[in-house]
Amino acid sequence: MAKILCSYAAYKSYDVSARGDLSAFTDIPSNWALECVQWAVTEGLIQGKGKAILDPLGKTKRSECAAILQRFIEKQMQ
DSSP states (O other), rough: HHHHHHHHHHTTTTTOOOOOOOTTOOOOOOHHHHHHHHHHTTTSSOOSSTTOOOOOSSOOOHHHHHHHHHHHHHHHOO
C-alpha cells in the first residue's frame, strides 16, 4: 500500500522525500519498501496496527485501505 501511494505521489510530482523513524515499531518492512513506508509513516498515512506493529507482510483490510486513501486525499488537498 505504501509503495503504491509513494510511487503514485512521485508520478504526480508530489514531494516524497520525507523519511520517518520506524524505531517505534517492532517489525520493519522489506528493503524494497522501506523508504516508501518511512514516507507513509512520516506523512501520517500509515499509523500501524497497534502494539507497535506495522504488519508489513499482513493483508490490508478494506477499512484500513479506505482510511489510508482518505488520509492521502486529505493531505493532498491541504
